[in-house]
Amino acid sequence: MRVIEIFQSKQGEGLWAGVRSTFIRTIGCNLRCSFCDTTYASWRPEEGEDLAVEEIVGRAVLLGNRHVVLTGGEPMLYSELIPLTEMLAERKLKITVETAGTIHLPVKCDLMSISPKLSNSTPYDPDSFVRLHETNRDRIDVVRRLVSEYPYQLKFVVDQPEDLLEIEEYLHRLGDFEKERVLLMPMSTDVTTMRLKAEWIVAYAQPRGYRYCPRMQLEWYGDRRGT
Numbered sequence: 001m002r003v004i005e006i007f008q009s010k011q012g013e014g015l016w017a018g019v020r021s022t023f024i025r026t027i028g029c030n031l032r033c034s035f036c037d038t039t040y041a042s043w044r045p046e047e048g049e050d051l052a053v054e055e056i057v058g059r060a061v062l063l064g065n066r067h068v069v070l071t072g073g074e075p076m077l078y079s080e081l082i083p084l085t086e087m088l089a090e091r092k093l094k095i096t097v098e099t100a101g102t103i104h105l106p107v108k109c110d111l112m113s114i115s116p117k118l119s120n121s122t123p124y125d126p127d128s129f130v131r132l133h134e135t136n137r138d139r140i141d142v143v144r145r146l147v148s149e150y151p152y153q154l155k156f157v158v159d160q161p162e163d164l165l166e167i168e169e170y171l172h173r174l175g176d177f178e179k180e181r182v183l184l185m186p187m188s189t190d191v192t193t194m195r196l197k198a199e200w201i202v203a204y205a206q207p208r209g210y211r212y213c214p215r216m217q218l219e220w221y222g223d224r225r226g227t
């Protein structure tokens with residue numbers, strides 16, 4: 001499978017924020033989100049290197065962390081994710097898969113981190129990107145299946161207050177979910193914007209039993225690759 005980077009850092013987002021982890025970042029994505037902060041991994045399939053699953057496991061184990069995060073891009077594009085997660089699980093490693101929830105694979109995983117994409121993710125141009133994105137982004141059938149099969153978190157990127165209504169509609173369609181696994185994360189690439197949005201997102205999330213989800217990597221490292 002094609003991998004652009006394997007590195008160690010602290011998980012910056014979600015239920016396992018702060019946990020020292022090895023990140024395996026695959027190349028390629030079936031979406032083109034307007035706010036994508038990993039375009040080097042999502043939109044440039046010629047980059048990275050083709051690695052055998054055994055090689056990836058070897059490099060990940062060398063870093064010595066108990067937690068491994070499979071991220072992208074969209075890692076679920078690769079069927080090799082199935083043997084990769086099986087081999088990592090055999091080594092008793094804790095596995096998070098970060099996905100937009102548009103593709104299902106029967107992987108081994110301790111936390112399925114699902115980030116369904118709202119209409120605020122739609123790219124502005126070109127038309128080919130807009131069509132690709134809108135065709136693929138809303139696969140609530142896949143998200144339902146992942147939620148029913150794995151320990152999960154549902155992480156929504158929130159830009160404007162009106163996004164909250166769209167999230168409510170999405171959750172209503174989804175049906176069965178645990179409120180405390182719903183994470184509302186501000187769209188931001190800088191700490192100042194994140195803190196400003198935090199005020200109204202927290203005020204909305206708390207009385208409903210949802211969680212505010214800061215992007216701690218911005219606080220720790222700024223908007224930098226490899227973190």
Ligand code: SF4
Nearest residue numbers: 029031033036073100
């Ligand atoms: S799903 Fe994630 S990796 Fe893919 S384009 Fe959107 S933000 Fe980028």
